[in-house]
Every structure is written in C-alpha cells, then in structure tokens.
Amino acid sequence: MTYTTERHSSGRGRRRAGGARGRRRAPSRGVRGRSGPRTAGDVARATFRTLGEVLFTAGLVMLFFAAYQVYGKQAQTDNEQSRLDQAVAEQWESEARGPDSEPLPGSANSRLYIPRLDQKWVVVNGVAPDDIRYGPGHYPGTAEAGQVGNYSVAGHRVAAVFWDLDQLVDGDEIVLEDRDNFYTYRVIETEIVTPDQVRVVAPDPFDPEAEPTRSLLTLTTCHPKLQNSHRLIIHAELSETRPKSDGMPASIADMAPEQAE
Missing domain, CATH: 1.20.5 (Single alpha-helices involved in coiled-coils or other helix-helix interfaces)
Known part of the structure; x- marks a missing residue:
C-alpha cells in the first residue's frame, strides 16, 4: 500500500x-x-495611417468651410437685402438725393431681377469687398440704368447672389429698376475671361475704343465656382423701357408684386 x-x-x-x-x-x-523590435514596415504603416487620418480630417474641414462660403451666408444676405430694399424704397419715395450728388459707396442704387433664376437683389454703389458682401454692386463710373453705355455689376459666386449665373442663355431677360422706370435687357453674349480683361465693363465692351451707341448691361462674377482664376461675363442689351406708371413688366410681376402699385 x-x-x-x-x-x-x-x-x-x-x-x-x-x-x-x-x-x-x-x-x-x-x-x-x-x-x-518594430520593423521598418511597422513604422511605415503607422506613419501612413496617421497621415491618412490627418488628411481625412483636413478634407472634412475644407468641405464644411466651402459649404459655409456657398450656403452658410444665405440668412445674412437675406437680412441685408431686406434692409437695402427698404432703404431704396424710402430713397426713391423721398427723393432726398439731388441729381448732382455723388452716390455713397454701399448705398442702394437699383433693383436687379433675373426671371430665369427667380432671383432679385438690391444693387449697391461700389464693388469693393465690403460693398458687395451681401449682394451685387454697381461699378463706379459706368452708365446708370437705361443710359447709353454699359451699366456694369459685380457679384460674388455664392448661392445667395450669382451662383447660377451660368444658366443664362441668349435672349433671357434681365430687368433693372430705378426710381422712375423698369428697364428690360436681353442677354446677347456670354464669355469667360481672365481678371485683367477690364474692357468688359467699358462703355462699349465689344469695342472699348469706340463711342458707345447702345444701352448695355454687364454682369461679372468669379469662374469657375469656388475659384477666382477667371471671370464669367454676361452681356445684355436694352430692349424696353417701361415707366412705373404702366406697372411692372410681365416677366417679373410675380417676383415683387408689392411694387405693382
């Protein structure tokens, strides 16, 4: 045992x-x-993984920033345009500004309507960055609405302003409104130029050395979208002048019915 x-x-x-x-x-x-011990392959994989995460994050930040630049300022622009709309109505009603006085930069100049885009804005005097922050601006020294010469307007390529300007085609109507009249222009030419081509806002953009004989309207904005390497240019020619006593043109009657009185 x-x-x-x-x-x-x-x-x-x-x-x-x-x-x-x-x-x-x-x-x-x-x-x-x-x-x-870590091999060279381990180090390379870790480096590329970290770099990929950084680039992905940076890409998201840039995407959100671009979206804000295009769409995020819509409410601010709408509010400022409402203020300008009231200001220009009061200015025309009171006739406070004399005919020989110089327009103030940033002050209201006219109303601009584009029926195809179902858009309207108050155009201010001046094209400096602060002037056109919330809408289009009238180039100083160019013709006034309806006059012989070239009423020239600049605007940012953002959703609240000239984002869809490239959708305009020959024959489309653009309407300007001043204190006394509605001026209907029809698109006659679209071109893309470099920023140094200042002849597009000359009295006669098709022959800058010639004396102007037509009443033209020119819209300018950046091209392509989200870049500023070139300029998109829309030229239009006056086809009708309508006194306000005759009511609004039919093409914009539904865009600002409060002005039909």
Missing part, C-alpha cells in the same frame, strides 16, 4: 509540474511578441 500511494503521489506531482510548465510557456510567447 505504501508503494502504491507513493507511486500515485509521484505521478500527480509530475502532472502538476508538467501543467505548471505548460501554463508558463503560453504567456512567455505573448510577451516576446509584444516586446519585440
């Missing part, structure tokens, strides 16, 4: 020893794998 007991005890001891050795080997292999 003593011999048998000792033999079993010895076997259990060996099994326990063997199990202990087996349990110790498993974690030791894991430790060696985690603590081993």
